[in-house]
Amino acid sequence: MTKTLTYYAPASLEEALDRLSQLGTDATVLAGGQDVVPRMNQGQLSPTNIIDLKALKNLVGTETANGAIVIRALSTHRTIERSEAIQNWCGLLADAASQIGGGIQVRNRGTIGGAVCAGSPAYDFLPCLVALDAEFRLLSSVGERRLPASEFFRDVGKTALRPDEILTEITVPKLSPDTGFSYQKLKFSDGCYSIASAACTVKLNLNESFAAARLALGGVAPVPIRLRQVEAMVGGARVTEKLLGEVAAATEQAVTNPITDVQADGEYRRAMAGVMAKRALTSAFERARHKGKGERT
Numbered sequence: 001m002t003k004t005l006t007y008y009a010p011a012s013l014e015e016a017l018d019r020l021s022q023l024g025t026d027a028t029v030l031a032g033g034q035d036v037v038p039r040m041n042q043g044q045l046s047p048t049n050i051i052d053l054k055a056l057k058n059l060v061g062t063e064t065a066n067g068a069i070v071i072r073a074l075s076t077h078r079t080i081e082r083s084e085a086i087q088n089w090c091g092l093l094a095d096a097a098s099q100i101g102g103g104i105q106v107r108n109r110g111t112i113g114g115a116v117c118a119g120s121p122a123y124d125f126l127p128c129l130v131a132l133d134a135e136f137r138l139l140s141s142v143g144e145r146r147l148p149a150s151e152f153f154r155d156v157g158k159t160a161l162r163p164d165e166i167l168t169e170i171t172v173p174k175l176s177p178d179t180g181f182s183y184q185k186l187k188f189s190d191g192c193y194s195i196a197s198a199a200c201t202v203k204l205n206l207n208e209s210f211a212a213a214r215l216a217l218g219g220v221a222p223v224p225i226r227l228r229q230v231e232a233m234v235g236g237a238r239v240t241e242k243l244l245g246e247v248a249a250a251t252e253q254a255v256t257n258p259i260t261d262v263q264a265d266g267e268y269r270r271a272m273a274g275v276m277a278k279r280a281l282t283s284a285f286e287r288a289r290h291k292g293k294g295e296r297t
Helices: 013-028 036-041 077-082 084-089 091-098 105-111 114-116 123-129 228-234 241-254 266-294
Strands: 006-008 028-032 049-052 062-065 068-072 134-139 143-148 153-157 168-172 180-187 196-202 210-218
Touching: 006 123, 013 028, 013 134, 013 168, 028 036, 028 266, 062 084, 062 091, 062 153, 068 084, 077 091, 077 105, 077 114, 084 091, 091 123, 091 180, 114 168, 123 196, 123 210, 143 153, 180 266, 196 266, 210 228, 228 241, 241 266
Parallel strands: 006 049, 028 049
Antiparallel strands: 062 068, 068 168, 134 143, 134 168, 180 196, 196 210
């Protein structure tokens, strides 16, 4: 028997929230379609009702407010990659957006909100948002919640988003102009998902030791991993081969529940996590160092 699919295209956020409140777990929200549609085609998802948000233009775009960048959930990867405000104040996200696989077509259609709510460990924005201490605004017909990115991701494909909620915006604190950043990832080809990735920001002291560092992993475990022990390890230290080796080793130890799938087994992912963290920290250091010397990057 063929399953009936009902399609809704609300004209306003209020209408979308009302519809979602009525349907609850029987509804699938569609943003850019780069996660939902392939899963439907592969038979992994068979929704009864789809709520398509494409008409909600008030969920598109970015703005600066109170020392932060506010990114609305339907902003595409390409918008984030090319946004002057994000490039100037949160370059890590622009760096990650430029590396999203699948080509320009995927980056023109996929949205940051859709990627976040899919909760896939392989998606590039997730470790960046955790490293940046981003905050998510979750709206329902009865009110709103705000959650830090570190508390949002629960397991592979599972998040803290409730059935009656829509992610409407992501707030990211501005990085200072002297902050270095880097997003590094390992994948077999442009169309492949990430096997291991690392997102990093650093600030340096005048002697080029680390004043502060933030580092998170993606692709290697069911949820992004914030490497707070590694961050503490590098504080006050200068870049040496010994330090980078210790960073790689500590990163590998932090991956206690690695993913094994058709692309790579868990042990390989754990080893590559250390490599990616080392590369991200080194690259972020070099960018911060050049900024400290007044060079353009």
